[in-house]
Amino acid sequence: MVGQGHTSTTAGGGGGASACKLLEIFNVRVVGGGDKVLVLAHGFGTDQSAWNRIVPFFQRDHRIVLYDLACAGSVNPDHFDFHRYTTLDAYVDDLILILDTLRIDRCFFVGHSVSAMIGILACIRRPELFLKLVLIGASPRFLNDRDYHGGFERGQIERVFAAMEANYEAWVRGFAPLAVGADVPAAVREFSRTLFNMRPDISLFVSRTVFNSDLRGVLGLVRTPCCIVQTARDVSVPISVVAYLKSHLGGRTTIEILHTEGHLPHLSAPALLAPVLRRALSR
Template identity: 40%
Template sequence: MFQNRKYKYLISEVIALVNVVKRNNISIKGKGEQILLFAHGFGCDQNLWQSLISYFEESYKIILFDYVGAGNSDITAYDSVKYNSLDGYVQDVIDIIETYDLKNIIFIGHSVSSMIGMLAAIKMPQYFSKLIMIGPSPYYLNDGDYKGGFDRSEIDELLVTMEMNFEGWASYMAPIAMDQSSDSPLTKRLEESFVSTNSSIARQFAEVTFFSDSRYRLGETQIPTLILQCANDSIVPIEVGYYLSAHIPNNELVILDTRGHYPHLSDPKLTAEIILNYLK
């Protein structure tokens, strides 16, 4: 009987592993022991990390994944109730960590994933050693003296456009987010990433991203944190970087001399050098 229970437990563990791997299309690269867990931002998938991770593969173990609805994730796993807040994405990150029994993780998140990683580290700090935030924002809306970058009416209009003409939204937003011309290769690459996501899921994720307010949670962060803020970011104003630095304990703020919201695409060498210097 004990043996049967043991086998049933092992089978359930294998099924759980397969389910999480399929759900989030997890891939593992690199030759090192230290874990770097990369989490992409809204409208992206793990492929947009490729220019950056080449700088880490020799010395680190790299784990990449797609949020449900992005890349090659399992779209049938999407639950509009679960993912109606950042908590659903936080739980997926924790599921990935626990599925592989990871410890001492360095979490590298872009944009909204910076807050997802922070919330996961607040919930389960024992799994994390460092947080690295690329273009983070705790709140994207302007609110009194807080300059998040957007007025409510602008986000409402953006959501309507996504619903009515998703491809038109993608072609409009990509050059703004990259801060490059509409025909530049990087803008085209970002636009293709936007379009590849499921439109209805992307629309809900956009609403969750832009309306979530994590400002009140910043002081709970106990994990050493590196904040990378682009000097000219059309999505996240430079004031947000200073705000985060003033409210997150034990952080280091670096202003990148780059334009746009995607320094891991526009200047992966500089981004990697700063991260590696911080880790060393």
């Protein structure tokens, strides 16, 4: 486990200037106290601030690692390498490098959306690092296939990309309420804010990467226990994907269905999500 102590400042740990630079680039923070390490990894269109209403539930008895994905609007876009981030593997490299720099050797990992899949790839690569994965709104493939319902046809996705390219602001204003789902104006405002913070070309590039990825073939390599957390209705992930994940993940897997809607329950229903996370982490 990472060493004892309480709240550290941004980019605090690690060995050498380059390690500190890495923590600085991704705005890495370690907050809270306790023996257990909890990594909270945000999804597409948000940054670590998406966890602001979840952190208070866990910081008394967990050391919580927060960081921003390279594509987040809170990260200097000069650090986004279009050649490097063509697959999710580069994001996996970043995550493992952050954990190694912080000298964390065991952690619980909560990943939302694309970060759920980044967590899956990371625990295949370094299984000893992860005690448990909690996967919120996870999907191994968003596109429908012959015998697989991911929720989207190729033509639908291409129309989304065209809308993003034509008028990013208009696309955000339409997409944010759809994604949040539940009638929570504050969550829509917050998701819109972080989407607008992203540079539109990076946002489109990452969307293409996510929608073109297919992780179905590697799910069986996961041996770490997993908990799948899904809302009752999610515009991005149909409930059939949850059953697919449970039957194909290689480790012991449980499912928690939240009685709310939307793809971002940590923004729209944190008080509902937090006890479910606590239960998942205590098992």
